[in-house]
Amino acid sequence: MRNKPLQVILFALLAIVFFLWLFVPFAMALLWSLVDPDKPWSYPDLFPQKLSFRRWGDMWLTTSLPAAIGNSYLLAPVVAFLTLLLAAPTAYAFGRIPFRGKAVAQMLSLLPLVLPSFIIALFFTSLLYKLGIYNKFAGIVLGHVVLFLPYAIRILTVSFSQVRQDLIDAARDLGASPWARFSAAYLPVLRPGILAALIIVFIQSIEEFAIAFVLGSPDFTTVPTILYSYLGYNFVRPNAAVVSLVLVVPNVILMLVFERLLKSEGAAVSGGKG
Amino acid sequence: MRAAQPARWRETAGLLLLLLPGLGLIVLFIGTVISMAVAQSVGYFNFSGPSGFTLDFWHKQLTSPILRTSVLYSLKIATISAILSVALAYPLALWLRKPFPGSGAISALLKAPMMVPGLVAAFLLVNVIAFHGIINETLLGLGITSKPLRMQNDRFGFAVIFLQVWKQLPFALLLLSAAVQSIHDDLLNAARDLGAGALARFRKIVLPLTLKSMQAALIIIFIGAAGDYSFQVVAGPTRSSSLAQHMYTVQREFGQWNEAAVVAIVLMAIALTGSILLAAASQLAVSWGKK
């Protein structure tokens, strides 16, 4: 009760931070994406002269944005599922089997995170050229899978380590088949981890720039590479605004779903513990 | 005992089989990519002309002034970004250690940039600081300045550092929050009871107990910023280039795979030694502060 003035100051601070940190930049992006192609927004206008959705329509019809969206949203689920499948056995070993050198193995599994991604992109591309592999989709899938395996392994390791041995033993003791054992002891604990890994890898794959850019250019575009093309040498701000929103909005929605999921599932799992 | 031997062998084989698709793939892939870079840097796997061992490419790049400025520039950006992110994250982590009304919203806001892809972040910043960005519009509109200020592509790289901090602060905050929250209240109370003021508690209790997390944050931010390409291209100085940018230019514009490989190895070495030095320096600073 005594802290009332402090609370007011804090909330004012919160509002200002929110305003400067997120609202202003995103509002600018939204405004720019709505600038009418015929009435450019230039100095000294404080606001665009005319707002319309024409830019969005034009981009959809005349640029490779639809193809890029198609590529990105085909890549991401494929990468997510492959990464999950490949990460699971290693995560099981990390989470449930004690062995010598585990700490080193776990450090090694973080390698893709500490190596600058542009180096990976460039020399992975060079390797593929040398091997004579020119399928860009497959190449990017492989690159993304390796790049994001560390996240999936990490998340699933935690999940596997939370599976309770006494539940597994109880299921065996009660004569459960391997599948019944899995669904009784493992699945409830693993489910949030699996979902988390899928969503995280999906988001990362949508956002990934280095490999998609180096390996994909010039003909294979994804949403980030098309955004880059409007940011780089020929800077077209309204187009960049449209692509930015196309890139960020679905990710934010996914991230919110992810947090919600994690919260409810987490509660269900911990509630089940005696 | 005799029966246990084959079982032990089968266990090891099973373990390796489990590690193969995940860890195996990572090690194989990264190993091959690094080997590729090393091999190309000394003249193997050429795309045109004969392959064979040569140190020419190393010589060319190591004597190139562009490489030197790129190294210094990337070192500068990475060091400042890492230290600044951690320095800002500490007070925030301590402030948010105990939940209070609105603390959840604040930490969610601070972590929001994690969800924003790097290129989008760069674009958003450009909108704010460009010639025609909101800051210049406001300054001009209020009559504080008579012509727009140059903030995008500034010579020092402030804009890139700002972007790095904007994007990496949440990550540092995440690591440090977890570390700070795991310090038991009693420990801080005990220090207080024994006469330690706020600064002494931070230096002697909080810093040493969160050193590992701080080092992790420093290393990851340093490596990320040292290898940055997109922030540099969009918002960085036009005169200097980052190492990744230099590497890509050498390869793309001059078709020089071999020299790009030299830059790649230099970049890896910088990232490795720089982050280790940073971690060691932070350790020294903390143990000195403990006194």
Added chain:
Amino acid sequence: MAHLQLDRVSKTFANGFRVLDDISIDVAPGEFLTLLGPSGCGKTTLLKAIAGFHAISSGALRINGEDVTRVEPERRDTAMCFQSYALFPHMTVSENILFGPRQNRVSKADCADRLATALRQVDLGAHAEKLPSALSGGQQQRVALARAMAMRPGIILFDEPLSNLDAKLREQVRFEIRALQAELGFTAIYVTHDQAEALAMSDRIVVMNKGRIEQIGTPEDIYDRPASRFVADFIGAANILKAEVQEDLGSGLWRMRTDVAAFEIRTDKKLSRGSYYICWRPEDAEVQEAASANNSFLAKVTAQAFQGNLTDVILTPTGSTGTCRIQVRRPLPLGTQVAITIPPERFSVLEAVQ
């Protein structure tokens, strides 16, 4: 050695819950005072208020006559032994012990002296350069004690310091703490929920319940002359009865009626007409074959538990539905009828029946 005064200390949480309600205690220099009560009674909150970690809503705290109500914990002449020990995990035993003196800019020579003394006092000289994680629970507890003592504070505050030790060790450390206190002469405020610990260690005990003081007194006072049903029940075992005042027999002797029997009861209290709660301790019962004239009743043995040094017996008094509890040396045959006599001076008169 410091003189601590709590003057009408109260603390109310933001939600209106009154965790400390009008607490006044005067702790003499060098006294060993125990705050005893069930969990949630406010004893730890009170201790932390004395240390300065909790601000109080009203009232005053004085140390050696000086008002410290608004003084920060780091400036108070108190040192605390935490229940969790709160040893700094990244510092050796020596560094932990020297933390306070260094923080207070004690000279190097004095620091060395204090360290040596503290290590000797708690007998940890061999472990000075170890990290806390390398020590046993009992050793960690002693480091916490040494760290507090190295501050040379006027008052040491103990927050259930023995609750994480096993029973044998607990008894040993009790004696050690008392011996150190006698040697160094600090004033000790000791929080516990263990009544045996409180009885064994304290000069005086403050029994707390729901944020209020139920009774302050020496261990003998508290045990022999409990002031309320809560105290009688919380400390030791007690047979509590409702009794109606029948007659003032003079010189502190009263005749009172219960549904078991009529008793003559000796008390210092001035009783008025009406009913009071009274109690007697199981070990105060005298067992006979047949009822004698005064202060006795017949009862049947319904259950018993042999404890080795004595036997707990549950009885059902004749003509009553309730039970009572006594302690005897050897088990009695189940179902037998015995006569129980309680001398007048063994009764305690508690609060009036509302």
